[in-house]
Amino acid sequence: xxxxxxxxxxxxxxxxxxxxxxxxxxxxxxxxxxxxxxxxxxxxxxxxxxxxxxxxxxxxxxxxxxxxxxxxxxxxxxxxxxxxxxxxxxxxxxxxxxxxxxxxxxxxxxxxxxxxxxxxxxxxxxxxxxxxxxxxxxxxxxxxxxxxxxxxxxxxxxxxxxxxxxxxxxxxxxxxxxxxxxxxxxxxxxxxxxxxxxxxxxxxxxxxxxxxxxxxxxxxxxxxxxxxxxxxxxxxxxxxxxxxxxxxxxxxxxxxxxxxxxxxxxxxxxxxxxxxxxxxxxxxxxxxxxxxxxxxxxxxxxxxxxxxxxxxxxxxxxxxxxxxxxxxxxxxxxxxxxxxxxxxxxxxxxxxxxxxxxxxxxxxxxxxxxxxxxxxxxxxxxxxxxxxxxxxxxxxxxxxxxxxxxxxxxxxxxxxxxxxxxxxxxxxxxxxxxxxxxxxxxxxxxxxxxxxxxxxxxxxxxxxxxxxxxxxxxxxxxxxxxxxxxxxxxxxxxxxxxx
Amino acid sequence: xxxxxxxxxxxxxxxxxxxxxxxxxxxxxxxxxxxxxxxxxxxxxxxxxxxxxxxxxxxxxxxxxxxxxxxxxxxxxxxxxxxxxxxxxxxxx
Numbered sequence: 001x002x003x004x005x006x007x008x009x010x011x012x013x014x015x016x017x018x019x020x021x022x023x024x025x026x027x028x029x030x031x032x033x034x035x036x037x038x039x040x041x042x043x044x045x046x047x048x049x050x051x052x053x054x055x056x057x058x059x060x061x062x063x064x065x066x067x068x069x070x071x072x073x074x075x076x077x078x079x080x081x082x083x084x085x086x087x088x089x090x091x092x093x094x095x096x097x098x099x100x101x102x103x104x105x106x107x108x109x110x111x112x113x114x115x116x117x118x119x120x121x122x123x124x125x126x127x128x129x130x131x132x133x134x135x136x137x138x139x140x141x142x143x144x145x146x147x148x149x150x151x152x153x154x155x156x157x158x159x160x161x162x163x164x165x166x167x168x169x170x171x172x173x174x175x176x177x178x179x180x181x182x183x184x185x186x187x188x189x190x191x192x193x194x195x196x197x198x199x200x201x202x203x204x205x206x207x208x209x210x211x212x213x214x215x216x217x218x219x220x221x222x223x224x225x226x227x228x229x230x231x232x233x234x235x236x237x238x239x240x241x242x243x244x245x246x247x248x249x250x251x252x253x254x255x256x257x258x259x260x261x262x263x264x265x266x267x268x269x270x271x272x273x274x275x276x277x278x279x280x281x282x283x284x285x286x287x288x289x290x291x292x293x294x295x296x297x298x299x300x301x302x303x304x305x306x307x308x309x310x311x312x313x314x315x316x317x318x319x320x321x322x323x324x325x326x327x328x329x330x331x332x333x334x335x336x337x338x339x340x341x342x343x344x345x346x347x348x349x350x351x352x353x354x355x356x357x358x359x360x361x362x363x364x365x366x367x368x369x370x371x372x373x374x375x376x377x378x379x380x381x382x383x384x385x386x387x388x389x390x391x392x393x394x395x396x397x398x399x400x401x402x403x404x405x406x407x408x409x410x411x412x413x414x415x416x417x418x419x420x421x422x423x424x425x426x427x428x429x430x431x432x433x434x435x436x437x438x439x440x441x442x443x444x445x446x447x448x449x450x451x452x453x454x455x456x457x458x459x460x461x462x463x464x465x466x467x468x469x470x471x472x473x474x475x476x477x478x479x480x481x482x483x484x485x486x487x488x489x490x491x492x493x494x495x496x497x498x499x
Numbered sequence: 500x501x502x503x504x505x506x507x508x509x510x511x512x513x514x515x516x517x518x519x520x521x522x523x524x525x526x527x528x529x530x531x532x533x534x535x536x537x538x539x540x541x542x543x544x545x546x547x548x549x550x551x552x553x554x555x556x557x558x559x560x561x562x563x564x565x566x567x568x569x570x571x572x573x574x575x576x577x578x579x580x581x582x583x584x585x586x587x588x589x590x591x592x
Contacts, residue, residue, distance in 0.1 A: 011588065024571040044570035057586045086572075 026089035028070060033081050036074050036230050037275045040087050043070045049129060051090045056080040059110070061094045064276060071276055073232040075110060094129065096240050097122030098247045103191065106208060106222040109233050109240040114224055126243040128236055132298035139304045144369045145256060145313055148184030148426020149177065151356045151419045154378040154436055156341055159369025160254050161302025161311040165333055167318045167325060168343030172355050174317045176423045178258045179207060181315070182216050184426035185256065191248050192220040193257045195241035198234050198264030201226045210424065234268035242299050249303065249310035257300070261317035262293060266329050283328050290332050297336050339363035352420060359389050371478040373433050380440035381415060388412020414444045417452045430474030431463050438492045451499050459495045467491045524552045525567040529560040529576070540564065
């Protein structure tokens with residue numbers, strides 16, 4: 001049967017099933033339309049957050065309840081709305097229709113598909129705005145999220161249910177960190193949601209193509225509210241993404257939500273608030289811009305076993321201007337999240353990529369979210385890097401220093417070298433443990449600095465050949481016992497010999 | 500200004516009365532309704548009894564009636580059915 005015939009058949013079936021219920025609808029009349037906001041007279045029984053529908057089919061949501069007017073933000077093209085037209089209240093609160101079919105799809109914040117595929121049939125509607133789980137419903141964070149990036153997994157580890165902020169200037173590799181993390185979740189039983197807020201469509205398309213090519217779209221959902229979409233859609237995008245995440249979390253699954261980025265989200269909210277004539281505060285943001293982000297990020301949680309044991313990990317992004325982390329929005333979000341990862345443009349330009357400033361980055365969950373294997377090797381690495389940083393200023397006087405200091409500097413330089421990583425090339429737990437052991441156990445101290453990249457190359461190759469067994473053992477057992485240690489030592493020494 | 504609770508009660512009753520019986524009810528039809536048709540409407544919609552009803556015509560409705568009272572509307576017009584069908588078909592697309 002041709003596609004058209006099938007379509008007609010489906011249509012007939014659905015029409016015969018839907019009963020036209022005659023009930024009284026709440027209506028109002030449009031008085032004013034401004035950029036994305038409609039002021040409506042009537043709608044006496046409308047409640048906050050209710051979805052209303054305009055004559056052209058465009059939807060809006062109630063955001064202002066005034067004595068004589070209802071303020072509605074238009075979730076779509078407001079240019080079709082005319083003054084005096086009838087607005088109907090649907091009786092539903094702003095919510096996203098979700099079912100398991102949404103995995104692998106690209107949707108907009110209202111749940112409508114954007115990737116040209118089949119329409120989604122929804123099981124339930126999850127409210128976009130929701131009160132976060134309370135204290136009793138939660139369990140402390142203990143299971144790691146393996147990002148595949150050594151610098152993060154070893155030094156500022158992320159746990160399932162944590163909020164970790166990725167903050168940096170434009171072009172410092174924030175989105176790359178997100179993509180690497182998504183790529184690494186392939187066998188980690190994690191559902192990923194990438195929420196693009198105010199991004200260029202070309203960039204989002206490139207990201208989706210990359211995820212598709214690497215088979216990551218099977219467990220990923222993309223929620224896209226690009227720069228061309230109205231500010232109102234950009235405003236609700238992260239909440240919609242969170243609602244989709246909560247659907248899976250309530251089923252006991254682990255979810256990772258990436259908000260790229262919340263700075264553009266704050267801009268969109270500022271735009272909407274100014275049109276609604278709400279009083280402007282610092283930097284023209286409305287007074288509740290903190291609440292804007294805090295209520296979003298509080299919804300990340302690890303649920304107790306009674307609630308299904310699922311988790312939602314949030315990775316919000318903030319774009320700074322000139323590395324200024326003491327600006328308004330960055331300080332707001334830093335105080336909300338459980339830690340931050342600073343990406344500095346100086347480091348990026350100096351070739352340290354990922355450009356993570358290890359000294360300023362912190363994870364407030366820390367070791368509780370690391371496997372035993374990682375804890376065994378990472379502690380030493382942290383120490384080496386800390387000592388290196390404290391003496392980095394003296395690096396230029398190398399010839400005049402004592403042996404002890406020279407050793408620290410050498411060790412630190414090699415550690416920094418090990419932390420460098422190519423993009424879209426995440427390391428598994430075992431590979432990371434071996435890489436870190438190479439430097440912390442001192443095997444690389446004698447190797448010349450310019451040979452280290454070649455060593456890394458050869459070691460990477462070895463992971464799929466000679467070292468495969470060792471890597472798999474560590475990945476499975478998540479702990480390094482004595483035999484594994486000996487295997488690691490042999491592997492590293494053999495690889496050094498090859499360089 | 501504190502009101503006598505009895506006055507409050509009476510006011511509430513009167514106000515509820517206004518709301519229930521619609522106060523002003525507007526019935527818009529595609530063509531002028533006969534008395535028989537008006538009677539039928541009253542039996543279907545109980546709140547029409549005793550309310551001030553104003554009847555108007557609007558040929559754009561094609562057929563059927565639209566009943567408006569307060570901020571509520573019951574749209575039984577053919578135009579609305581066709582509009583719903585249009586939205587339904589386009590959404591399904």
